[in-house]
Each structure stands twice: as structure tokens, then as C-alpha cells.
Amino acid sequence: xxxxxxxxxxxxxxxxxxxxxxxxxxxxxxxxxxxxxxxxxxxxxxxxxxxxxxxxxxxxxxxxxxxxxxxxxxxxxxxxxxxxxxxxxxxxxxxxxxxxxxxxxxxxxxxxxxxxxxxxxxxxxxxxxxxxxxxxxxxxxxxxxxxxxxxxxxxxxxxxxxxxxxxxxxxxxxxxxxxxxxxxxxxxxxxxxxxxxxxxxxxxxxxxxxxxxxxxxxxxxxxxxxxxxxxxxxxxxxxxxxxxxxxxxxxxxxxxxxxxxxxxxxxxxxxxxxxxxxxxxxxxxxxxxxxxxxxxxxxxxxxxxxxxxxxxxxxxxxxxxxxxxxxxxxxxxxxxxxxxxxxxxxxxxxxxxxxxxxxxxxxxxxxxxxxxxxxxxxxxxxxxxxxxxxxxxxxxxxxxxxxxxxxxxxxxxxxxxxxxxxxxxxxxxxxxxxxxxxxxxxxxxxxxxxxxxx
Numbered sequence: 001x002x003x004x005x006x007x008x009x010x011x012x013x014x015x016x017x018x019x020x021x022x023x024x025x026x027x028x029x030x031x032x033x034x035x036x037x038x039x040x041x042x043x044x045x046x047x048x049x050x051x052x053x054x055x056x057x058x059x060x061x062x063x064x065x066x067x068x069x070x071x072x073x074x075x076x077x078x079x080x081x082x083x084x085x086x087x088x089x090x091x092x093x094x095x096x097x098x099x100x101x102x103x104x105x106x107x108x109x110x111x112x113x114x115x116x117x118x119x120x121x122x123x124x125x126x127x128x129x130x131x132x133x134x135x136x137x138x139x140x141x142x143x144x145x146x147x148x149x150x151x152x153x154x155x156x157x158x159x160x161x162x163x164x165x166x167x168x169x170x171x172x173x174x175x176x177x178x179x180x181x182x183x184x185x186x187x188x189x190x191x192x193x194x195x196x197x198x199x200x201x202x203x204x205x206x207x208x209x210x211x212x213x214x215x216x217x218x219x220x221x222x223x224x225x226x227x228x229x230x231x232x233x234x235x236x237x238x239x240x241x242x243x244x245x246x247x248x249x250x251x252x253x254x255x256x257x258x259x260x261x262x263x264x265x266x267x268x269x270x271x272x273x274x275x276x277x278x279x280x281x282x283x284x285x286x287x288x289x290x291x292x293x294x295x296x297x298x299x300x301x302x303x304x305x306x307x308x309x310x311x312x313x314x315x316x317x318x319x320x321x322x323x324x325x326x327x328x329x330x331x332x333x334x335x336x337x338x339x340x341x342x343x344x345x346x347x348x349x350x351x352x353x354x355x356x357x358x359x360x361x362x363x364x365x366x367x368x369x370x371x372x373x374x375x376x377x378x379x380x381x382x383x384x385x386x387x388x389x390x391x392x393x394x395x396x397x398x399x400x401x402x403x404x405x406x407x408x409x410x411x412x413x414x415x416x417x418x419x420x421x422x423x424x425x426x427x428x429x430x431x432x433x434x435x436x437x438x439x440x441x442x443x444x445x446x447x448x449x450x451x452x453x454x
Contacts, residue, residue: 057169063386066147075146078153082127095368098353130160151371155227174371180452199234199452208439217249219274224253231280266292287316309363373403
């Protein structure tokens, strides 16, 4: 029988205690039945069992909530108001909205159940403040009656509503965060990230950098929340796993909502004279930290994948030459990516959907476009238009090329054995107004959780 609210809360509490005690995670059960979807493919046998609403959801669970006729209502949460360091991410939501418009204008989603649907987006503003996110999420779910959440921004903000959205069995798809927390899907089966794990990102760069400076000293500037701490944890684990040949010489945290700059933190880190400045920040403060590097400190510099687009880099002024970053997707601001067929299509379709010619290459709108692409692919491959069917599809994708994901970088998931959509990254270095590849795309399929200690 389905659980009552009180029963569900008790189970959640007990599960949390067991995890804290180091107990093992649930194993996915198999289902021998096979269902053919509209494109002729057959989902893996496990696809019908990992998310099971008869076991996971409340008694009043409605698997088709948010679907009215041929329209699917979708919610998203991000910062439309707040500090300038975070409102840059409203462009992600605008990119998502433009993608849905593009889909609707070109006939809608031809879903796996054989029907065609239009998409309607409901936007929620939490100012990148985790204290505000629960009320916004509750409004979208209980008042607006959305089918799913797509592309919601932020690590702390998504964590603030993870238990609630899982309790409500609302799909939370392609989150705008790569926190290692999204790898813990045995207990949060209705959440799936839209970015590579920040831990995998750190490991990919350090795997490259150890070939350049195997005994490098690292100075880490990280965001003072779970987003930034993901980098901190992964770097320390990498150093341990690699025999301590590298070292973390200095570290400083920064709150992007403080209204302050990173000057004091960068000045503090400069005292270490480290070989590498690793910047694990988001928004304008990320590249915006580079002009504060003193002239007598000339470290190599790595910027988070979240702030490597053209707009984010503009805050670094003339100090971005030679920086390193990781790439999992094509860059709309890169001349070398401009001729890729997926990029050609994006640049034309996004402008037609209302993104200005100036903004289409900023690197932020494209992220929202990509998150929407992931959700639509799930609809296209789901044999039923139900919340649980869409999630089971997302947890069993095989060799998918979606949206602006780089050629050769395919999407594969396998329930809680491999909960990450994207695990392939290449390392690039800034040269003029473009990127030069210094280490090729390398996929860490099924390994991302290990990098974060999950």
C-alpha cells in the first residue's frame, strides 16, 4: 500500500539515520517486461522499477498532474531578483523559455506515447535564497499544478526543496547544478542533475594538470555553500588518492550574496604563492576575481565550468587570457564551435524563439536551452506520459546525444549505478577570444560518485 504522510516522514528519517551510519544504498529491482516506445526502441528491463509510485509516493499521487489535454505544464525556479552576482542566471530561465517556444512553434513534442504535446512554463523567483525556495516550489506544485520542475538554478536552493519534491513525487529534471548530492539518487529518485558533477570536473582538470605540474601547490577560492564545497572536497580527495604529490596550499571561501567583492580573499590566497588558482565560484564574481590577482603573483588559473561562457568571462576584463576551464558542451561564443551542425541550428532557432542576436552567444541562455533539450528527450522516449515513466526513462538512457552536448560526449544513465547524465569533459585554455583544447574529451562513465566520496 502507499504510505501515509506520517509513515513517509518516519521512513525518510530512518533512512537518513542509516545513511549517516554508513549503511549501503538500495539496489534497483529488475522488471522482465519490455515496452516499445514510439521511436521503435525498447527501454532496459530495469526502467519500470527504479521509480515505483506504488512504493515511493503518497496515496493521493497523481501521475499525470500538470497535463491538460495536449499541454504539459512545467515549473522552474531561479533568481530574477537579488544581487547582480546571481541575477545573471535569470538568462538560464530565459533560455529554457525560448527552447519551449521553439518546440511549440515547430509542432510540439512528439512523445513516446504517440501523442504530441505543447509545453507551458511557470517561472518562480527565489532570488537565489534557499530560505525563499520552499514557498516558491510549493506554489508551483500545489497551486500552479506543474507536471515537473526543469532547469531550476542553484545547489543550496535545490537542496532546500529536495525532500519536499521527492515527497510529492514531482520530477526535478536537468537541475542547474552539478552538486555531488544529485548522485545520491537511491534516496532522491525524483531528482536528476543537468550538469557534470563538480567533483568530476575538478578531477578531470587535475588529471590533466598533474601532467603539467605534478607537484603543484593549489590555492582554492570556493563559494561558501555546497556548490563551492564540492570542489573543496574533490580536490582534497584527489590529492590523497594521488599520493599527495600535489598540495592544497591555501583556501578561502566567499559568499556571492554578500554584496562584497572577492578582493580580500584573492589577496589572502596570493600570500601562498601557489602554482594554481582554482576558482570554484558562480556568477559574475567568478571571472570577476581575476582582476584582483596581484601583479607579483602569476599562477595558472582555472575557472568553474559554470562561469566559462562569454558573458561570465566579460567580468574578468583583460585578465582571462590563458585561463583553463572544462567543457562538456559546445560553446556558442566560440568561433571554433560555430560550424558544428547542432550549434548552427541553435544559433538560428534561438534567435527565432526570441533571444537577441547579442545574447544568443553569451553562454548562459544556451544552458537553459540545453536543460530543456534533456527534458524533451525524456518525453520523446517515455512510453507513457506519467511522472514515474519520465523519471524511469531518464534513469535508463543509453548513448544519447542531446542538444549542445559536445560530439562524442554521450548521455548514459543506469539507475543508482550511474546517476549522472554527463560525465565527459575536455580541458581548454583561453587564447584570444576562443578556446584551445589542451586535453581531449575523457568520459568517466559511472565514476562520478566515487570522486565525491558518495
